[in-house]
Amino acid sequence: MNTQTPVKSVDSLTLQVHSAFNTVQGEGPNSGLPATFLRLIGCNLQCVNCDTTYTSPEPYDCEPSHVETLINGITDAPLYNHLVITGGEPFRQGLALAMAVKTLLLHDKTRTIDIETNGTYSPSHVLSLLTEHERKRLFIVCSPKTRVVNSEMREHCDAWKFVISAAHIVRGDERAFLGWPTQVLGGQAGSKFNAAGESYFADNLLLRVIDQAKAGKPVYVHPEEIGGLGSPIYCANMTAALNLVKRYPTFRLGVQLHKYYELA
Numbered sequence: 001m002n003t004q005t006p007v008k009s010v011d012s013l014t015l016q017v018h019s020a021f022n023t024v025q026g027e028g029p030n031s032g033l034p035a036t037f038l039r040l041i042g043c044n045l046q047c048v049n050c051d052t053t054y055t056s057p058e059p060y061d062c063e064p065s066h067v068e069t070l071i072n073g074i075t076d077a078p079l080y081n082h083l084v085i086t087g088g089e090p091f092r093q094g095l096a097l098a099m100a101v102k103t104l105l106l107h108d109k110t111r112t113i114d115i116e117t118n119g120t121y122s123p124s125h126v127l128s129l130l131t132e133h134e135r136k137r138l139f140i141v142c143s144p145k146t147r148v149v150n151s152e153m154r155e156h157c158d159a160w161k162f163v164i165s166a167a168h169i170v171r172g173d174e175r176a177f178l179g180w181p182t183q184v185l186g187g188q189a190g191s192k193f194n195a196a197g198e199s200y201f202a203d204n205l206l207l208r209v210i211d212q213a214k215a216g217k218p219v220y221v222h223p224e225e226i227g228g229l230g231s232p233i234y235c236a237n238m239t240a241a242l243n244l245v246k247r248y249p250t251f252r253l254g255v256q257l258h259k260y261y262e263l264a
Contacts, residue, residue, distance in 0.1 A: 002050040007042040007092070009121065015067060015096040016041040017060040018053075018088065020074040025084055026258030028141045028220050029159045030114055035082040037264075038071060040097070043088040045118055047145055049165075049224075054088035064099035068107055084114040091121035091153075098125040105134045114139045116161075119149035123156050149205060159217065160209050163256070164244060165224040166236035213250035221251050225259040 010016075018039040025035040039052075041059045062070045071079060083104060090097050097115075105111060115126070119142045130138065142149065142157035213219045223241040227233035245253045258264070 002046060002048055004043070004046065004050075004053070004055045006044050006046045008044060009092045009094065010042075011095055012093070013064070013096055013099070014061050015064050015093060015100050017062065017067075017070060017074075018056050020071045021264050022075055022077055022080060023264045024257060024261070025082065025114065026256050026260075026263065027163075027222055027254065028114065028116075028161050029139055029218055030082060030084075030112070031220075031254055031257055033082050034080045035084045035114075036071060036075065036079045037084045037086060038067075040085065040087045040090050040093060042092055043118070044092055044120060045089065045145055052086075052088075064096050065103050067100045067103060081108070081110060082112050082114070084116065086114075086116040089118050089120065090115050091117050091123060091126075094121065094125035098129050101126050101138065102129045102134070105130070105137055112137045112139070114141055116141050116143065117153065117157070118143060118145040119153050119157070120146060122150050122152040124152055127156060144205065147205070154208060157217075160212070160219040161222070162220070162244075163222050163224045164237055164241040165226070166233075166240035210248055210250070213248065219248075219251045220254050221245055222254050222256050225256045229260065 018041045020036065020038050022034070022036050025031055025033045039054060041054060041056060043050075043054055060070060060074065068079070085097070085101070101113060101115070104113060115123075115138065117123075117140065123140055126138070127135065139159065140153075140157045141159045141161050142153055143161040143163070209219055221241045221244055223234065223237035225234060226237070241253060245251045
């Protein structure tokens, strides 16, 4: 059970960092790629099944222009060429995140960056600062956790990602939700959120995702790794994910590599 308290967005120019570490990207378009992870503090949601620690009584605070120095200091190792910014919810720190992304892309012209998001905020702060070449090196991966995704995020995200649990698929209906957040704070579509049992793909989100997949935007489906690999629960999740991909053949099936290999 996730007991971490949700927090609203901040307009600070100081980036709040939870941790940084070198590992392998386990999900989404760059799955399998060695990556340096930058985990930011705080999330505006409190998802029941979240297994990530993103709160800390003593976060690292830094100016966005010094973010690379901070990461090097925390990891005590060289950065990989691919960087993953995650949380929590990174876009909650819109302005500081935008300046940090700009700095990281400027410092290394070959660097690529993933930003993992729950889809509740607009990416406009970040995108407005990037050149066309820099934008091509940024991948926004949206893994929706609420019944409505911010309209600008829906348009500009580069990929969708869904983690599938058979236990929450009702009567074979893959539109059922995996587990709504118990609390929702902020996000530009906040007034439309419903944390009490609405369909996962409500507001025609499934139809929008299918249309975007047909147009070439990738959709990644991962079975939730729970109960251990080979357990009945995980096997059921694998079957549910496989059935979803068979039903929507523009979707792409994957696994959570970081859990399979027991990585950080």
